[in-house]
Amino acid sequence: MxxxxxxxxxxxxxxxxxxxxxxxxxxxxxxxxxxxxxxxxxxxxxxxxxxxxxxxxxxxxxxxxxxxxxxxxxxxxxxxxxxxxxxxxxxxxxxxxxxxxxxxxxxxxxxxxxxxxxxxxxxxxxxxxxxxxxxxxxxxxxxxxxxxxxxxxxxxxxxxxxxxxxxxxxxxxxxxxxxxxxxxxxxxxxEMRVPCEVTAEPSPWHNVGFQMGASSEERCWPVSYFVQLATALMSADDKIRITLFGAPGEVYLSEQFMTLLPAGFHHRTESLIGKTSMTELTQAVNNIDVLVTGDTGTMHIAIALKVRTVSLFVSAAAHATGPYQDPSLHRVISGFTSPLLTPPGNHEMTAISTDRVITAVQDALADVYPDTRTP
CATH class of the missing domain: 3.40.50.2000 (Glycogen Phosphorylase B;)
Structure with missing residues (x-):
């Protein structure tokens, strides 16, 4: 019907x-x-x-x-x-x-x-x-x-x-x-609000979260790009720790990520994909310093909690569903597809290069930890 x-x-x-x-x-x-x-x-x-x-x-x-x-x-x-x-x-x-x-x-x-x-x-x-x-x-x-x-x-x-x-x-x-x-x-x-209570948990790490999955496949930045991002970040700063977020149906993304990630960085990476309730996810997001994500519910949790984000938008419209509050905390990276710029068969999210995201995450971390800022 x-x-x-x-x-x-x-x-x-x-x-x-x-x-x-x-x-x-x-x-x-x-x-x-x-x-x-x-x-x-x-x-x-x-x-x-x-x-x-x-x-x-x-x-x-x-x-x-x-x-x-x-x-x-x-x-x-x-x-x-x-x-x-x-x-x-x-x-x-x-x-x-x-x-x-x-x-x-x-x-x-x-x-x-x-x-x-x-x-x-x-x-x-x-x-x-x-x-x-x-x-x-x-x-x-x-x-x-x-x-x-x-x-x-x-x-x-x-x-x-x-x-x-x-x-x-x-x-x-x-x-x-x-x-x-x-x-x-x-x-x-x-300003958005989460329904549950969260607590501040101190950490010796510089914590970066990755939300690799999204509501549709075309909104997912490639796993290989996330691996390049993680490798660059952890190579440049030995205090950086990566946490992977996602729903139970996205466990395969974690498996792909860990397979591609150099073994020397595995001990600084934790996957919570499929392991948290929404309440537990909210607390876990509250514990990180920066979240890298597409247009996802996890992104909105971070925004509501005033956690810094680097959000990636190509097919989704940042003006409609991206960060709307606390603009100083959020870096929106937009890309676009074109038959002249995007090779046939390439995922549309490849329009956002890893170099742009690496710079944005490092800048966001420098806002949290000024002593790490490059002179």
Missing amino acids: SKKFKHKLVNLFLRLYTRRRDFSHSVTAFKQLETIDFRNIVIYSTTALGDFLMNTPAIHEVRKRFPDARITVVAGNKMAAYIRTGIGKDWDDVVCWNSKVNTVTKLVRDLKAHGTPDLILIMHSHNPYDYLSAVMTGAPFVFRCNHPASPCSLIEPWLTNYNGPGHRHAIQSRLDLIAPLQCQFTGKSI
Whole structure:
């Protein structure tokens, strides 16, 4: 069944379910509110780690604006346990949902367990069943971040407020979405937050982290390039130690890396790929000085923790999902592909040379350890 056809079925169902042609009455009702004082707020964030972390600035602003409200986060199966570590801070409960149509009825029941929501904010989720379930709860107001791939003409009639694609960062897009709630934004409003607590653990090493995997293969810098980077860094500084991060499905990257890395550097390299929960990954990232990464959830953890990053972007758009806070801590290296510059068959991330990354990492380490800076 095509995506567009699903939206058409949802549109027909909602017309029958609500006995209305659309949700336009909610726009009028919101504009007529004398005071905005919501007590039961639901926030959808059902996708990946990076998406959730980019939602946290807006979630924090909602908590500041409505300190006494009950805030529930709807999370995907993989993210629910991690988000639950933050209960009691910016949210009070987490409801797990797999984004499938056959679980919409249960989700609606779960969201109404504490009464009908006053407001639903869909910050990042899979359509069309996200806004379908939101409207079915009976919530009078539904806000949603729409994205370029969404069939907006079919979604927008069922929303009180929405923002579409634009040339702005994903964090700013979420903040723009909640602006009508009269939130008072400051310079700190763009800062991401991890849900779990972390501690500072001293180390005699200069710790560099590598996140070699990514959400798609075209966003992965070649393993051989990471090996060249590690070899150059550890050859130049005997205090440097490398930590490899990644998901269980990325263990093969660790195996390839260790096979190619000169044996003399193995004792200064530790692989945590596939060995950590998200909470443990967060603590491990907090222990490093610099992270080298593509556009990944691990990158967003580092940014949230104010750990320096060297991030690599070719097909991904740094202006939309790259570092948005603390620009002095982050070095973004962009590359581009061209039939004249990229030989046929080469991986597009080879557009970023190892020399550029070596220099960026060494500069970042020199910011942490000024005594290592080359005169």
